Amino acid sequence: MNILLLGASGQVGYELQRSLQGLGDIAAPTREQLDLTDLDRLADGVRALKPALIVNAAAYTAVEQAESEPGLAFRINAEAPAVLAREARALGAAMVHYSTDYVFDGGKNAPYTEDDLAAPLNVYGRSKLAGENAVTESGISHLILRTSWVYGMRGNNFLLAMLKRAREQGELRVVADQFGAPTWCRTVAEISAHLLADANVAGNEWWRCHSGIYHLACAGQTSWHGFAEAIMAAAHIDCRVVPIATSEYPSRAQRPPNSVLDCRKLANISGELPNWQDALQLCMS
Numbered sequence: 001m002n003i004l005l006l007g008a009s010g011q012v013g014y015e016l017q018r019s020l021q022g023l024g025d026i027a028a029p030t031r032e033q034l035d036l037t038d039l040d041r042l043a044d045g046v047r048a049l050k051p052a053l054i055v056n057a058a059a060y061t062a063v064e065q066a067e068s069e070p071g072l073a074f075r076i077n078a079e080a081p082a083v084l085a086r087e088a089r090a091l092g093a094a095m096v097h098y099s100t101d102y103v104f105d106g107g108k109n110a111p112y113t114e115d116d117l118a119a120p121l122n123v124y125g126r127s128k129l130a131g132e133n134a135v136t137e138s139g140i141s142h143l144i145l146r147t148s149w150v151y152g153m154r155g156n157n158f159l160l161a162m163l164k165r166a167r168e169q170g171e172l173r174v175v176a177d178q179f180g181a182p183t184w185c186r187t188v189a190e191i192s193a194h195l196l197a198d199a200n201v202a203g204n205e206w207w208r209c210h211s212g213i214y215h216l217a218c219a220g221q222t223s224w225h226g227f228a229e230a231i232m233a234a235a236h237i238d239c240r241v242v243p244i245a246t247s248e249y250p251s252r253a254q255r256p257p258n259s260v261l262d263c264r265k266l267a268n269i270s271g272e273l274p275n276w277q278d279a280l281q282l283c284m285s
């Protein structure tokens with residue numbers, strides 16, 4: 001099977017390169033080879049590669065910057081996935097597409113299920129929701145995997161930002177009133193690969209039964225403050241982590257106060273997800 005993997009230099013994409021080995025021949029073009037902002041060349045690139053599966057881990061993920069670059073965020077997060085889905089449809093290919101907990105407004109007092117209404121608060125979230133809708137509406141065999149608070153030991157993420165700030169500043173001030181589930185990028189990749197291995201064995205029947213949106217995040221929940229404290233503990237860094245309110249941390253983008261994802265739909269087909277503290281320990285060891 002020919003697999004087209006987009007975003008292979010990103011957190012999730014990097015892990016996917018390894019996790020998807022064995023499922024088929026992976027083409028993983030760089031941004032220079034296939035830029036998602038050039039929609040015509042993107043379509044041509046897909047037609048040339050003729051993948052049976054497109055895995056789209058590429059995205060515009062700069063939440064703050066998206067507020068001043070909505071056109072670019074929508075191009076990469078919504079229009080490019082629409083082109084990928086259109087080309088997948090023409091080829092009879094399936095598609096895996098990643099999305100975010102930031103599609104929710106955070107007003108719910110419980111974890112969000114796939115059936116809850118998405119009502120994003122910021123440009124990034126709106127662009128990701130538009131991308132989801134494009135994939136869903138294309139009618140192709142697809143998995144939309146919504147994850148949250150992704151981290152790893154490379155790339156841009158909260159964990160590395162906290163380690164850097166702790167070393168430079170010796171004290172952290174972190175919001176304690178936004179709740180979610182930190183999720184290791186390797187967890188996302190491994191579960192994706194597990195699902196795709198099942199799909200490979202069962203074929204079209206699997207996709208007929210399982211196409212749709214799934215929440216894929218580590219189990220449990222915490223605040224960004226709780227996450228920062230756990231990072232310091234795991235790294236054995238003695239650094240004061242001061243809890244602050246969202247209003248004390250100036251931001252252009254509004255973020256959901258609660259974006260914990262209920263992952264039971266996914267757990268039913270892939271097994272229980274690891275606890276976020278255990279995944280963090282593994283990542284940092």
Ligand SMILES: NC(=O)C1=CN([C@@H]2O[C@H](COP(=O)(O)OP(=O)(O)OC[C@H]3O[C@@H](n4cnc5c(N)ncnc54)[C@H](OP(=O)(O)O)[C@@H]3O)[C@@H](O)[C@H]2O)C=CC1
Nearest residue numbers: 007009010011012031035036058059061098100147149150
């Ligand atoms: N990070 C997070 O906390 C979360 C992420 N997600 C979602 O998970 C998915 C993976 O995220 P993550 O791995 O963190 O993303 P990263 O920001 O780590 O990586 C993004 C990837 O997209 C590529 N990319 C960006 N713009 C373009 C472009 N114009 N053309 C081609 N490639 C491009 C980047 O390439 P390059 O290296 O060249 O920039 C990089 O490979 C995304 O869909 C994201 O929305 C969901 C929830 C949380």
Ligand SMILES: Cc1cn([C@H]2C[C@H](O)[C@@H](COP(=O)(O)OP(=O)(O)O[C@H]3O[C@@H](C)C(=O)[C@@H](O)[C@H]3O)O2)c(=O)[nH]c1=O
Nearest residue numbers: 061063100101102148149150158161173174175224249
């Ligand atoms: C760096 C820093 C952030 N914060 C706050 C700001 C914000 O409310 C929260 C998280 O900050 P960040 O900017 O690192 O994270 P943010 O970019 O909002 O992270 C999001 O990225 C996108 C891609 C997603 O899809 C989401 O799931 C989520 O992971 O922590 C502090 O309170 N203190 C700090 O020192």
